[in-house]
Amino acid sequence: MxxxxxxxxxxxxxxxxxxxxxxxxxxxxxxxxxxxxxxxxxxxxxxxxxxxxxxxxxxxxxxxxxxxxxxxxxGKRVDTSYRWSMSWFIFSEVMFFAAFFGALFYARQIALHELGSLDYKLIWPDFSAVWPNNGPAALVPHFRAMVPWPLPTINTALLLSSGATLTVAHHAIREDHRKKAIGWMAATVLLGVIFLFCQGYEYFHAYNELNLTLSSGVYGSTFFLLTGFHGFHVFLGGTMLAVVMVRLIRGHFTAEHHFAFEGAAWYWHFVDVVWLGLYVVVYWL
Structure with a gap:
């Protein structure tokens, strides 16, 4: 500003x-x-x-x-209003993903063990309460679960690296080094684009080689729900950062006034943290 x-x-x-x-x-x-x-x-x-x-x-x-x-x-009052607004928006996104993580927790720790209890043995004697599975009556076609290597781990490295490059860009603009900030911001956007392409290939691999689809029981639905919505948030965050980069090129920001940059950075770091949770809970556990 x-x-x-x-x-x-x-x-x-x-x-x-x-x-x-x-x-x-x-x-x-x-x-x-x-x-x-x-x-x-x-x-x-x-x-x-x-x-x-x-x-x-x-x-x-x-x-x-x-x-x-x-x-x-x-002025400063509008700047303060924007900061509070962005903070509450990110909090709403935290609760958004908390609901999805809660659905995964319920399916794995409550519903799955309930179906595997003695009360249901007469109905489904061959059912084993292990995650993932294709349902108590084996109605879901056989599929293979996603593993953390190599693409999910590569994507984790990409997002963590993008968080680092974004931090360098932020320090650069605070020191009024505009060209340096533009360069590191461009690197951040590029890493986000590569992440999305890798996730697209991961979905192609899941559908065509693992037979893992949205119809693959609760595992398939929660997997694509969590990773898909996260990918959408990466797209949104990358769009924000691209707009900020264009504004940097046009000289819209100063060392003292650059909340649009900071707000986009907050959102991107939030996306990074959510992915770390996904990486552990969805791919490793």
């Missing part, structure tokens, strides 16, 4: 069309995605259209916010 000052006292923007438009885009994208998962032919097209519309809305929404910032409308 190169033009940050103390006037106005607290900037209040005019009523905006962006929230309702973004909500419509999300509704189309997610409902179409659910239809796609359930085999409806219009699902892929609807998901793509909804995503494009959402990106279009976000492009203009972020553009308005950047114009307001560069126009000197954001």
């Amino acid at each position: 190169s033009g940050q000052n103390e006037s106005p006292y607290y900037f209040v923007p005019h009523p905006s069309r962006h929230p309702i438009m973004a909500a419509c885009g999300l509704l189309v994208m997610l409902s179409s995605l659910a239809s796609w998962v359930n085999g409806h032919s219009f699902g892929p097209i609807g998901t793509f259209v909804g995503l494009l519309f959402l990106l279009f809305v976000l492009w203009h929404w972020f553009g308005d916010a950047i114009s307001e910032s560069e126009g000197g409308m954001y």
Whole structure:
């Protein structure tokens, strides 16, 4: 925020069309995605259209916010508001993933052992309460579980490295070394892109070589739920960092005022921490 000052006292923007438009885009994208998962032919097209519309809305929404910032409308009070807002947003994301980890915990530690107890031996005498499994009646086609080597471990190294390069970029901008910050930010975005390509190959390997799909019982559904939503968050975080990098190139930030950089960095470090939990719980345990 190169033009940050103390006037106005607290900037209040005019009523905006962006929230309702973004909500419509999300509704189309997610409902179409659910239809796609359930085999409806219009699902892929609807998901793509909804995503494009959402990106279009976000492009203009972020553009308005950047114009307001560069126009000197954001003072310290707005900066504080943004910091609290980003903190609560990340907290909501923590609870989002806590629910998914809770679903995995329930399936593995409660439901699985309940089905393997003596109460159910007369119904499923051959069922063994080991994780993963293909269900008490073997209704799920046989599949092989995902192992931590090599792709998950490589992805872990990629994300940890991206956290390090982002930290170097942050220190560079605080020292007013803009070119250095741009270089390390570019490295961070590149590592995120490589992570997504590796995860895409991992899914291809799971479907075609391990027969591990969304229909592979509770193991398949929780695996793709946790890793897929995390991958989506990597995409969002990478998009934030790419926008910040472009703004760095345009000279929008100073050593004192660069909360857009910091907010994106907070989110990226959160994504790193979530992946470490996934790496241990999903791939190793």
